[in-house]
Amino acid sequence: MTAKFETVLDHGAVVEIPLNKLKKSPKNVRKVPHSPGEIEARATSIAAKGVLQPLVVEPEFDEAGEPTGFYLVTIGEGRRLAQCLRASRKEIRKTEPVRCVIDTLNDAAEISLDENISRTDMHPADQFEAFRDLGERKGWGPEEIGARFGVSAPVVRQRLRLGAVSPKLLAIYREDGLTLDQLMAFGVTEDHARQEQVFEQLSFNRSPHLIRRAMTEAKVPADDRRVVFVGAEAYAEAGGVILRDLFTEDRGGWLEDVALLDRLVLEKLVALATQLREAEGWKWAQAHLDYPTGHGLTTRVYPRRIERTAEDEASIAALSEAYDALTEQWGEVEDLPPDVEAKLAEMDAELQAYGDGYGFDPDEIARGGVFVVLGHDGQARIERGWVRAEDLPPPVEAEGAEDDASPGMAPAGAVEGAAEDGEDDEAEDELAPLSDRLIADLTAHRTAGLRDALAENPDVALLCVVHALTLRTFYPACAPATCLDLRSASTGLGQYAPEIEDTRASRAIDQRHEAWARQMPEDPREVWALVTTLDGDSRQSLLAHCVGVSVNAVRAWERRPAALAHADQLAQAVSLDMGSYWTPTEHSYFGRVTKARIGEAVREAVSDEAAARIASLKKPEMAQAAEQLVVGTGWLPPLLRAAAALVEGGSAEAVPQGEADLADAEAAPAIAAE
Incomplete structure (x- = not known):
């Protein structure tokens, strides 16, 4: 008492x-x-x-x-x-x-x-289950439980999640068969069957990272490009479940219903494609999750400069001047008055309506189409101007083609000195068409003269090369309007690497190509005038782009040892750093090679000890572990490393990398992928 x-x-x-x-x-x-x-x-x-x-x-x-x-x-x-x-x-x-x-x-x-x-704290597993019991038996939420025990609601949620882990794994945890970090990794989901399945598949390497990755491998992380595009909120509103990791920074969690997510993405892309087709008048528009490398279209048109009327030019100039003046007047004010902000928005909308001075020809829009693709950054990538083969206009006969046959060129089969039927002998005194043989003879001499004169004039020769390659690059479907017998082609790389169209290198090439395509005249015969009026730097940039897109260093089925050796020399000349273009990941490399190759990569990038630690893992886990170990080390596969340094005279100190890899592949027996 x-x-x-x-x-x-x-x-x-x-x-x-x-x-x-x-x-x-x-x-x-x-x-x-x-x-x-x-x-x-x-x-x-x-x-x-x-x-x-x-x-x-x-x-x-x-x-x-x-x-x-x-x-x-x-x-x-x-x-x-x-x-x-x-x-x-x-x-x-x-x-x-x-x-x-x-x-x-x-x-x-x-x-x-x-x-x-003289006291013993209760086992954490007992605490986890006791919290879960309070939640289930009394219906208390995390806030109520936290208020009664002086624990924050997030901590209570963690303990409730741990209490919901499979009883089998909790029993193992009580017997020190699992650490708390490992148990938390299993607690990323409440699926007992999946938890036990992953536990049974674990080898001696039971790192929390590998467990958490295995628990979420069939789910989509919230920073995936599809989630960025659709939005986690829209996915949740559609009934999708988001899995959250209560124990680590999960960057928004994982989306469990992948099929629902893909459907929402495609629906949004299709809606955007339809909107573009209706608003801009394209003949067709297609939506794709990934860049459609196998679309079979080889012809593409680009916007060209629009000739504005004098009235439009005056309106744009006046509007721009007024906009700049208003901006300068209120430039020091952080919070603009509503009327000023509205006026600036109105003026900006008017300027935007005039466009950037470039546009597609209405006939090209009526024939062409648009691809709407989900980009790597989660934004819609719009590719306008693709034309199907059946929609290409018929080739237009060059103006004056008939006139060219006379008097300078005779039609095929014409006989020198022949007169038209019904004419009298007085026609013999008039100029008659020349024979094919004589025409060829004379123009051969002219060609020889041009060759010699051009060889003595490097500046004009460079103009000719730029002109010829520009025609090949930007007018592949037209007969080349050049007398130079130069050939160039751009091999599509999507057939070898399906996702290459959305990489840093491909995006940079596409942007550069479109910037030049905008400046190209509609008639290829006018390209010479364009090339000759460019300044030196611009002309060199155009030449570099045309030469660049013609590079083909792909080692596929055909044998091209000399070409591959030159690719190594070229990489040396431009100081190519593939580390800035490509990263070894489970998806890009480790999951596509043998375990022996994975171990070799980890040994080179990290250490022999690191390679030995993951050697006994199954291949999927080994590939995942290798990605984590190698990240940030700068390691690259031999095929992507810098070529051997060149010595004086242009020869290589060592066998070029492409040749060395080819020789190794032929000399050693192939290792079957696991």
Whole structure:
């Protein structure tokens, strides 16, 4: 029975002592004080359930040996501080009675030490299951449980998730067969069957990263380009489930319904394609998740400069001047007045309506189409101007073709000196068409003269090369309007690497090509005038682009040892750094080679020890582990490394990389992919 407070000295007495009559005992062995968080949690718990265990105290005496009326807390200092915190918040009175047990027999320091040593914390798994039981049996949510135990709601959610892990794995955790980090990795999902399946498939390497990756391998991470495009909110509104990892930074979690996500992406792309076709008038528009490398279209048109009327030019100039003036006037003001902001928006919309001065010909729009593709960054990639073979216009006969046959060129089969039927002998005195043989003879001499003269004029020769390659690059479907017998082609790389169209290199090439295509005249016979009017730097840039797109260093089925050797020399000349274009990942490399190749890569990039650690893993896990180990090291497969350095005279100190790899492949037996 608990007695009311009075000066009590009897050992073992249980008494209610006012809070303001309790002090910390100097004999308390706990010297490191309780943290504010611990005191806060204890106060919250006491507010919900009261003080469940009485404090152990001893009377305080003055120097004369007389009781002071205060009591020193030997056991329960944390509870005293929690009640003091509640009193400071006006939740309780300073004189709130606290149930205490008087101890005048035992040594205060000894029982304080015993209190802190002779106890065993409950196993974390028991705590996890107890929290889960409260949630299921009493229907309490994380906030309610947290409020009653002084624990934050996120921590409660974590413990509830751990309590929901498969009982089989919790039993293994209790027996120290799993660490807490490993258990948390399994807790990324509540699917017991999947948890147990992944556990059975684990080898000695049970790193939390590999477990978490295995648990989510069939799901889509929230930073995937498809999720960025559609939006996690739209996916959730459509009934999709998002899996969240409560224990690590999951960057938004994982989307479980991949089919639903793909459907939403395609629907949005199709809607955008339809909108473009209707708004711009294209004959067709197609939507694709990935770039359609096998579309079979080889002809593409690009926008060209639009000739504006003088009125439009004047309107644009006046509008731009007014916009700049208004912007300068209010440039120092952070928060623009609504009317000024509206005026600027209106003027900007008018300027945008005029466009950038480039556009497609209406006939090209009527024949052509648009691809709407999901880009690597989660944004829609719009590729306009593709024309199907059946939609190509019939070839237009060059103007004056009939006139060219006379007098300078005779039709096929013409006989020198022959006169038209019905004409009299007076026709013999007129100029007659030349024979084919004579025409060929004369023009052969002219060709020889051009060759020699051009060889003596490097500047004009360079113009001719730029002109010829420009025609081949930008007018592949037209007869080349050049007298140079130069050939160039651009081999499509999508047939070898399906995802290459959305890489950094391909995007840069496409942007450069479109920028030049915008400047090309519609009539290829006018390209010479364009090339001759370019400044030197622009002409060299155009030449570099045309030469660049003709490079073919693909090692596929045909044998081209000399070409591959030149590719290595070219890589040396341009200081090619493939590390800035390509990264070894499970998808791009490790998952596509043998375990021996994976081990070789890890040995070269990291160490022999790292390769040995993952050697016994199954191939999928080994490929995943290799990606994590190699990331950031700069390692590249031999085929992508820099070629051997060239010595004086242009020869290589070592066999070029392409040749060396080819020789190795032929000399060594193939290793079957696992």
